[in-house]
Amino acid sequence: MSEFTINFEPLGLRGKCKNNESLLECARRSGVGINSICGGTGACHACRVQVLSGTVSRPSTVEYKVFTSKELKEGWRLACQTYPISDCKITVPADSMTTSQRLQVEGLEKKVSPELPFQVYHVKIAPPSLETPVADADRLIQALNNQHRLRCTSVDIDTLRDIPGQLRSWNWESQVVVRNKEVVTILYQKSRQLGLAIDLGTTKIAAYLIDMNSGQTLAARGIMNPQINYGEDIISRINKVIKSSEAAVVMQRLTLDAINELSADLCAAAGARPEEILETVVVGNTAMHHLFLRLPVKQLAFSPFVPAVSLALEVRARDLGLNIAPGAYVYLMPNIAGFVGADHVSMLLATDAWKAKETTIALDIGTNTEVSLIYGGKITTTSCASGPAFEGGHIKHGMRAAAGAIERLRIDGDKVQYQTINGGPPVGICGSGILDALAQLYQANIIDNSGRIIDSHPRVRVHKGQREFVLVSEEERNGKPAITITQHDVRELQLAKAAIRTGIQILLDISLCSEDDIKQVIIAGAFGSYINIDSAVAIGMMPSLPLNRFQQVGNAAGMGARLALISTRSRAKAQAIASRVKYVELASSPEFNKVFVQANYLGPYQITNK
Amino acid sequence: MNKDLVSTIADLNEQEALKIVKDRLSAGEDPLKIMEDARKGLEIVGERFASSEYFIPDLVYSGEIMKLITELVKPQLTREEETRKSGKIVFGTVRGDIHDIGKNIVTFMLDVNGFEVIDLGVDVPEQKFVDKIKESGASIVGLSGFLTLAFDSMKQTIRAIEDAGLRDSVKVMIGGGQISEEIRKYTGADAYGKDAMAGVTLAKKWTGVN
Numbered sequence: 001m002s003e004f005t006i007n008f009e010p011l012g013l014r015g016k017c018k019n020n021e022s023l024l025e026c027a028r029r030s031g032v033g034i035n036s037i038c039g040g041t042g043a044c045h046a047c048r049v050q051v052l053s054g055t056v057s058r059p060s061t062v063e064y065k066v067f068t069s070k071e072l073k074e075g076w077r078l079a080c081q082t083y084p085i086s087d088c089k090i091t092v093p094a095d096s097m098t099t100s101q102r103l104q105v106e107g108l109e110k111k112v113s114p115e116l117p118f119q120v121y122h123v124k125i126a127p128p129s130l131e132t133p134v135a136d137a138d139r140l141i142q143a144l145n146n147q148h149r150l151r152c153t154s155v156d157i158d159t160l161r162d163i164p165g166q167l168r169s170w171n172w173e174s175q176v177v178v179r180n181k182e183v184v185t186i187l188y189q190k191s192r193q194l195g196l197a198i199d200l201g202t203t204k205i206a207a208y209l210i211d212m213n214s215g216q217t218l219a220a221r222g223i224m225n226p227q228i229n230y231g232e233d234i235i236s237r238i239n240k241v242i243k244s245s246e247a248a249v250v251m252q253r254l255t256l257d258a259i260n261e262l263s264a265d266l267c268a269a270a271g272a273r274p275e276e277i278l279e280t281v282v283v284g285n286t287a288m289h290h291l292f293l294r295l296p297v298k299q300l301a302f303s304p305f306v307p308a309v310s311l312a313l314e315v316r317a318r319d320l321g322l323n324i325a326p327g328a329y330v331y332l333m334p335n336i337a338g339f340v341g342a343d344h345v346s347m348l349l350a351t352d353a354w355k356a357k358e359t360t361i362a363l364d365i366g367t368n369t370e371v372s373l374i375y376g377g378k379i380t381t382t383s384c385a386s387g388p389a390f391e392g393g394h395i396k397h398g399m400r401a402a403a404g405a406i407e408r409l410r411i412d413g414d415k416v417q418y419q420t421i422n423g424g425p426p427v428g429i430c431g432s433g434i435l436d437a438l439a440q441l442y443q444a445n446i447i448d449n450s451g452r453i454i455d456s457h458p459r460v461r462v463h464k465g466q467r468e469f470v471l472v473s474e475e476e477r478n479g480k481p482a483i484t485i486t487q488h489d490v491r492e493l494q495l496a497k498a499a500i501r502t503g504i505q506i507l508l509d510i511s512l513c514s515e516d517d518i519k520q521v522i523i524a525g526a527f528g529s530y531i532n533i534d535s536a537v538a539i540g541m542m543p544s545l546p547l548n549r550f551q552q553v554g555n556a557a558g559m560g561a562r563l564a565l566i567s568t569r570s571r572a573k574a575q576a577i578a579s580r581v582k583y584v585e586l587a588s589s590p591e592f593n594k595v596f597v598q599a600n601y602l603g604p605y606q607i608t609n610k
Numbered sequence: 611m612n613k614d615l616v617s618t619i620a621d622l623n624e625q626e627a628l629k630i631v632k633d634r635l636s637a638g639e640d641p642l643k644i645m646e647d648a649r650k651g652l653e654i655v656g657e658r659f660a661s662s663e664y665f666i667p668d669l670v671y672s673g674e675i676m677k678l679i680t681e682l683v684k685p686q687l688t689r690e691e692e693t694r695k696s697g698k699i700v701f702g703t704v705r706g707d708i709h710d711i712g713k714n715i716v717t718f719m720l721d722v723n724g725f726e727v728i729d730l731g732v733d734v735p736e737q738k739f740v741d742k743i744k745e746s747g748a749s750i751v752g753l754s755g756f757l758t759l760a761f762d763s764m765k766q767t768i769r770a771i772e773d774a775g776l777r778d779s780v781k782v783m784i785g786g787g788q789i790s791e792e793i794r795k796y797t798g799a800d801a802y803g804k805d806a807m808a809g810v811t812l813a814k815k816w817t818g819v820n
Binding site: 466585 | 666
């Protein structure tokens, strides 16, 4: 019995394929998550893969319908219809990967050449003697001047405390880290030079440990923001701070503890120590930025919504309580205005959207959604309160993207086909599934364009005085409560969808730009990376544009933080972006109500002249 | 026949509703009776909105239908009939907050239910509420706010009404966002409404209208 080795890219996973086993089955056994809504019958076309090398079975009739002859020539196939006949190399595109797998390859990778905010010098100094009893730090500074023509004017106090002991134990040889003419840290000559990039989100904190010289990510991890106990959204957290100044201290402490813990974990994974982290960059929305620095937030929440500071900041890590190298700094990217903060600047930086020549919409979908329109060399930006519906919040059977969540869904006549994260039995529905559900219900005419569930489908029923559509029935769940989309859920989703669409539309309107003029739409953020663009366009959340104009770029804010970490040129760009952006307060636009009402309808956005 | 107008408006059937109104007017029917039916229809719209069956665009559409009906009926109404309202209400989104979709829904429903609503708009300073209450002699005040931070502005507005010596002559309702009994107590309001219909029910209760 023959057995072939299958190489799955870009995951780099290998699997053994048995005789008469499809690529899909082989992928499943090998731990490669490929989408399959129909269960491998060739009906859903979700398991598209590209065969890069090797011989496989001829395309099936289904595949001749799904792919053009050009695509078939390029090796595009449905994994469930393809049987290897030799060792093969397969590419699984992001669209075909299940959510848990996509987390690992998330984020666009970008290269910049490092231009560090500090310099590192190798210095060897002579031991002191009775003839030259010159102080240790003074000899170090003299050596920097003599050996590297560098005039340092100060030494960080904590570093100063370490210098005599360290120089002696290192036999007078060390790496000296100098930042703005100050000796911030000295390192053992073999120490690595590391940096930490933090995307401080309202819900999640993502951290990246970076080799400052190569720009390479050594380790990355994401955790929930522990401030969540003080409220899910920024307004409730700000409210807590206004009520009690103690809450501000506690919330800052929680975030710092979490970041310290993250950095310790990342260092452990990379075989390093937090003291080797010579610089940290933090990006977040304005509220997260202010809470992290314990800046006043009250004025941020009241009209006209002004931050305490928008300029980029450099703060000594020690002053914040961040455990990295003594004397090292935290760089905070500039904010824009209102709640649109450094994370949006970071996203515009990482995606190059800010200098796009073609008309571009760039947005980061979350509890708060920030949108920018780049048109005719100008950048306008707004923030919309899209709420937690797309993260499963306020939805009866909603849940976060975790095992058992329905993440893809299709309505086919009386049947509902779905796919769950990790493939187990369904327990609820997460953001991308919720979006699919809304689009599918609308396209199947089970809800009308006003969002009303119409009582015409066998799966529509009335439960506790409210219409609902049954995704998975009690019988299908062996007696457990049914998983449904209720009329109320549809309303929550309409509000979320309308908020996002209103943001896009108001920016288009004030710039006198039409939908068709948009040449590219860049969607960042975790949720935005997993959604079906088809569904988002179908319900009118996204402009009605050809799908090839959309790009899903993953955590671009985290990417921008990494760029700013190693490149002072990127920092200068960030400041330039922040000062170029024109901020629009959505609710103060005279057209807001009209556009918002219109955006509540499902389907393509209709311009009204009323 | 009367029921027809009520249900066509409730079902948002614009063409049919306008036709019925025209027919009834040319049949010489009491215009007040027609308006009363139209209001009943809108009340059902409000109920359907409260139960999630209808949504914001439906409500706005029903308002447009009502506007067209009013335009047809108005010439037939005497001045006195036209202005016969159940009570005056001063309404606004409090200082620091600029959200008005929720407020517009409540004021619309109050208007439909026969109240005279004086809408002060958004980000309304405390003194403006006080001045308007004095000027209009309103007996009800509605304070709206979507931001949780608006609760402080509500509290300050109610205190300003108290300082002006007007607290005993008005009933105050608050609403919007995540308002609860605790917040009502905190602000010192008389009652809170969790949706537009609740606001109407309160206003009716306070003015003794059925």
